[in-house]
Amino acid sequence: MERWQAAQETVLPYEAVSPLLQLQDVGYTYGNGQRAVSGVTLNLAPGILGLLGPNGAGKSTLMRMLATLAKPTSGAILWNGEDIARHPDPLRRTLGYLPQDFGAYPSLTAREFLRYMGAVKSLPQTGLGRRVDDCLELVGLQDAANRQIGSYSGGMRQRVGIAQALLNDPALLIVDEPTVGLDPEERLRFRNLLTDLAGRRLVILSTHIVPDIEASATTLAVMVKGRLCFNGMPEALLHMAHGKVWEWTVPATELPALRAAFHVSASLRQPHGVRVRIVADQAPCGDAHAATPGLEDAYLYLLSRHEGGRP
Numbered sequence: 001m002e003r004w005q006a007a008q009e010t011v012l013p014y015e016a017v018s019p020l021l022q023l024q025d026v027g028y029t030y031g032n033g034q035r036a037v038s039g040v041t042l043n044l045a046p047g048i049l050g051l052l053g054p055n056g057a058g059k060s061t062l063m064r065m066l067a068t069l070a071k072p073t074s075g076a077i078l079w080n081g082e083d084i085a086r087h088p089d090p091l092r093r094t095l096g097y098l099p100q101d102f103g104a105y106p107s108l109t110a111r112e113f114l115r116y117m118g119a120v121k122s123l124p125q126t127g128l129g130r131r132v133d134d135c136l137e138l139v140g141l142q143d144a145a146n147r148q149i150g151s152y153s154g155g156m157r158q159r160v161g162i163a164q165a166l167l168n169d170p171a172l173l174i175v176d177e178p179t180v181g182l183d184p185e186e187r188l189r190f191r192n193l194l195t196d197l198a199g200r201r202l203v204i205l206s207t208h209i210v211p212d213i214e215a216s217a218t219t220l221a222v223m224v225k226g227r228l229c230f231n232g233m234p235e236a237l238l239h240m241a242h243g244k245v246w247e248w249t250v251p252a253t254e255l256p257a258l259r260a261a262f263h264v265s266a267s268l269r270q271p272h273g274v275r276v277r278i279v280a281d282q283a284p285c286g287d288a289h290a291a292t293p294g295l296e297d298a299y300l301y302l303l304s305r306h307e308g309g310r311p
């Protein structure tokens with residue numbers, strides 16, 4: 001288990017390490033002319049990057065390019081200084097990818113499935129059984145290893161997905177919308193697992209669910225309509241929303257009109273009305289008072305400033 005323990009060391013400060021992965025003005029246009037990604041530039045070092053964006057923002061397209069399943073139609077992606085479109089193998093050897101539509105074989109046990117995936121990934125047969133067991137233990141599935149995947153909960157299936165992505169001990173782990181369909185407990189467990197896995201790896205976690213990244217992301221990137229509209233520490237995003245979050249209580253009948261006029265980040269029914277929380281540059285009315293922003297508010301504020309950026 002030493003290898004895994006080494007991989008779980010504390011995340012290095014972002015500035016202290018040279019970038020592993022560089023995205024240089026990356027763009028992607030589908031064959032039908034749909035421009036999905038435009039001019040994305042990012043330098044990424046070990047840690048967890050939370051990639052946020054509403055549906056259709058271009059996250060999956062970007063993930064597929066990073067996983068060498070699609071080539072940028074403009075710009076370049078460099079892994080340790082080498083263009084992955086021209087030299088994909090060094091990245092492929094050290095890549096772990098959990099796509100959005102990960103399909104495990106329901107009639108196989110987790111152990112059988114991982115052995116099969118090891119063969120598909122051309123991993124050496126020697127030591128594969130041990131590696132499979134290490135990965136199952138890492139994701140907490142050692143006791144269910146001989147059960148058919150079809151009998152697993154959604155969270156357990158996602159953990160099998162992570163286990164297969166870890167088989168080659170990847171330096172780059174890409175997970176695309178991994179918590180969709182999970183219940184709150186499974187979601188929490190999955191988030192904790194990703195934090196444990198980061199260490200000296202670069203983990204890219206794509207999601208439109210802010211709490212998924214709130215506790216774990218070292219850096220954040222936010223995409224809207226194919227463009228990067230924020231890249232930095234979560235604290236910097238929070239800072240942007242200071243003085244832009246407002247709370248007050250309204251009669252329940254006013255809620256639909258408020259929702260149409262403002263970006264409402266929360267509403268809580270109370271005995272004498274609804275406590276609403278909105279993001280806006282100015283106080284929306286005399287009763288509203290400024291509230292301390294959370295990451296969800298800050299994300300909503302950012303989206304509100306970009307056309308088509310509603311989550």
Ligand SMILES: Nc1ncnc2c1ncn2[C@@H]1O[C@H](COP(=O)(O)OP(=O)(O)OP(=O)(O)O)[C@@H](O)[C@H]1O
Nearest residue numbers: 030032034036053054055056057058059060061062
């Ligand atoms: N195969 C395709 N052909 C044409 N357009 C596509 C294709 N796949 C995605 N798109 C379009 O590209 C844009 C970005 O889609 P993408 O799936 O990358 O976004 P996303 O942020 O991952 O959203 P979601 O969370 O809904 O998957 C969208 O406008 C989408 O309709």
